[in-house]
Amino acid sequence: MQAHIYPEPHVILPNLPHIHTNTLILLHGTSTSGPELAAPLLSTNFIGPSSQTPATIHQFFPTCKFVFPTGSLNPTTVFNSRHTHAWFDVHSFADRTIGEDSASFRHGLRASLRYLAALIKAEVEILRKQKTGGRVVMGGFSQGAAMVITLLLSGELEMAGIGSEFGGVVGMSGWLPLRSQIDEVSKDISYDVPIFLGHGQADEKVRLELGLQAMRVLRALGFDVQWEGYNGLSHWWNAEEIANIAKFMETVWSRDAGSRVA
Template identity: 30%
Template sequence: MKLTLAKSFALFTLTFGISLSFVLLHHQTPLPIKPDPMARTFILWLHGLGDSGPANEPIKNLFTTPVFANTKWSFPSAPNNPVTCNYGSVMPSWFDIHELPMTADSPQDEAGVLKAVQNVHAMIDREIAAGTNPNNVFICGFSQGGALTLASILLYPKTLGGGAVFSGWVPFNSSILQRVSEDAKKTPILWSHGIADRTVLFEAGQAGPPFLEKAGISCEFKAYPGLGHSLNNEEFRNLESWIRSRVQSSS
């Protein structure tokens, strides 16, 4: 499918991404609490196509309730790779994307996804080896990072605290479900998607819960009317509550 120059430019800057134009959440300043290394939480945030980890670091400032006082955040950057949907242009990308807008039936780079999953698992393994309870490990991602979040959660051999997918999609076919362990099926998933998304169509997000149900995996799906391919305050408030309710205490 040929794209106009304007559309090409729009895709190239697809998720430069979040743009961080959202308004910061307003919370009361929490009282200082004594850090407890046995109760620490690890949140790994995976950015979208063309974006970077450092550009997303302000997100952690939105989570100011006391339960996050001992949270370790990680914002890795994707390696530079050629991306098919952008005419082979090299940019930060976890794996290849063949076409945009993304639909429920778009072709997927499954080999690239599985390679990226290995790198995410290595990050998780290092954190657990450092002493973090797997139940306090949360993987979150936007757009391409959301698709990678889903793949990483499903293929990790242990039960984790949770996976949060924002404006993402299912990056492989149903045969992958045969590789999902019983422990991985216990990891809760939060899926958020804007109904007005024109980059990763809402139908691509809607296909997620039925896909997961085939493997008996629970998924909480939240639709946001009027929201395009971006993040908003309501999504972050819901994510904060969702993680807070799942953090395990040191006891």
């Protein structure tokens, strides 16, 4: 089985004189990269919850460190095994469950779970040393959202010793992999973090029903899930969704740290 090697993340630091107080890690979708996600997302202007002036999310959170990691470069079955950056192998866009029992899917998923848990751990250690009470939020788009949800349910965060500094999850246009096995792995979940899920109602690549299914399962597991659907939006995001995410993150970063880990 081919080794999984992850490029250095694309990092946007707070502009001076602002100091680093929180970190947002965002995962790209299949066949793109961290920098390719960062460029359009960080240039999206929106009206923030506490302002009437259009701003980007970087401008709205000037003390936030933005981290855009890139998935390993490996053969992707749905692209005729062409090498692409992905968090795990995808066999079909029409049916996301196809290939979940394959070695390529499971090996890639396990490698990405370990890599991302270590990435969060590193950011947590930085924030602990700074003693600012900062928190890490991890989000993703499409396959990146699926990866973040899986990480939350996998137990990897607990095994990495990540505590209350992990503040929340953001998923855009994602789905829930390994749905049939969730009940088997959910009993040991100790994290009580809020989750934001947004989805275009006209999404042609990851059907709206897949996002709704993820929301229902997570709520059934006891998670506090904010769900937002966007009329007419296809497989992308819009200013309204970014504004909703900004409001969600404001709440997460002001939440009492002691209330987030059971």
